[in-house]
Amino acid sequence: MTLLKAKDLTKKYEDKTVVNHVNFEFQEGNCIALIGPNGAGKTTILRTLAGLLKPTSGSIIFNGKENQDFRAFIGYLPQYPVFHPWMTGLEFLIYSAQISNFSKKEAKQRAENILHKVGIADAKNKPISKYSGGMKQRLGIAQAIIHKPKLLMLDEPVSSLDPIGRREVLTLMEELKQDMTILFSTHILSDADEVSDELLLLNQGEIVESGSMKGLREKYQTSMIELEFQFDRDSYLEKVQDIPSVNLVKVERNILFVSANDIEKVRNDILTLAAKENWPLMSFQVNRASLEDMFMKVVNQSCNG
């Protein structure tokens, strides 16, 4: 079922168009990554969906209803969440739950549960002004999910965290995926690769590519074989090039990068030859195109086109 649909969404500031006639939709239960370089309009789109900005034109259809106040069904974490520093973490969560229309008793219960879930229960009675960056980020996620929203929107949820915090938040997102639809923005491609099922690629305010992770992989598939030799790279270089339909792409230290239209056949040819002649191979790898390659390709295309 379609949870959210953006129709011709446009946001202009004076003469600058930040989001330009964007159309997309996603299904309930998916995890969608909004990726794009800095300044592509990711934050603007999220803020517009959250109701913090009003679109210049276009409309948002949530759960089949057009342009209505659906704040009760969304959770939102801004890129740099700011809290009331004089509140404690627990107080802020109770407050968040109460303004989401829960009774005081239920708000308290939810706050306690969520504090455990995001792992800051030990600091619940400390004022937020004493929290570290990672703790604030987790408190931010906690306030966004305290009312069990249908749609959770996270703006760059991991980019400001250290590796440990990053891992923890990604694990938390994996968990939350079971309960709600997640839309998150990032410019770190490996994060998108890790948790999302679907991608929206944004560049200069326009969606330049979108689809499921799997579909996009297939579309931009340019498999490559990586051959690493222990020594004497050059003498094998020719032998590899002699194999029919092989394209040598580049040579890096002792590694040869090879591509071909029929990757299956070339792989077998190389392996047979290597076994027969006893090549000093260190490693043999067939690479799929990474998200980054796809990203560069798409962004360059849209810049040139």
Place this chain on the structure above:
Amino acid sequence: MTLFKKEMVENWRNKKWVWVPLVFILLAVMDPISNYYMADILGAVGGLPDGAVFEMPDFTPPEVVMMSLGQLSSLGVLIIVLISMGTISGEIKNGVSELILVKPISYTNYITAKWTALMLLSWGALIIGMLGSWYYINILYGEISIADFLSTVFFYGLWLTFIVSLSIFFNTISKTPGLVAFLTILTIMVMSALTKVFQHLLEWSPNNLSSYIMQMLIEGNIPSNLTGTALTTVGLSILLLIFSIVIFRKREIAN
């Protein structure tokens, strides 16, 4: 209700409920006391030539009440403007509102909670300050009846109500607290100038509240102009509040 409670707790924890009333007491009792002891102070400090006779004017109680109100009208109003200038604009500027206003709260509640909390603080400080002033006036100058005291506080409180509403209004327009304070004070000054220039047309301008309160204290009954001015002030405050809500609904919260 939750929003209102949060405002009250915030004003309590950042000690506004302590220092604002204290400053109001100070402002309200300063003139009654210093004027009463002026002769003694001058004598103690010295500097008067021998034999100089210095006639201190005798103030009537209503005059002293007006002195207290005069202090509140300048510094007291300034304090109210300063404590209210960031109540909404500051939250939008630093980004807290991005977390609060994406929750399903009503914009009307958000504005009225802020307004009510500031009203309570201003009225509380006014009542406490004027109680101090009343105490010293009764000891040092002569009696002001309870009825006169209460109506003075009530009518003057309307002026503060108007200031709070004006500040909330500018809070919904600007996202810079300093600009809110500037616009509020500018408006008060422009209104005061207009009231003086067009005296006969603007008899019920809120700026006239003080002078009608004085008239009330001297004559001993509530002049009809005071009633009219009070109603105008209340009306303007309500209008400002409605405008604030309407503007805030249409406003973009993020920067």
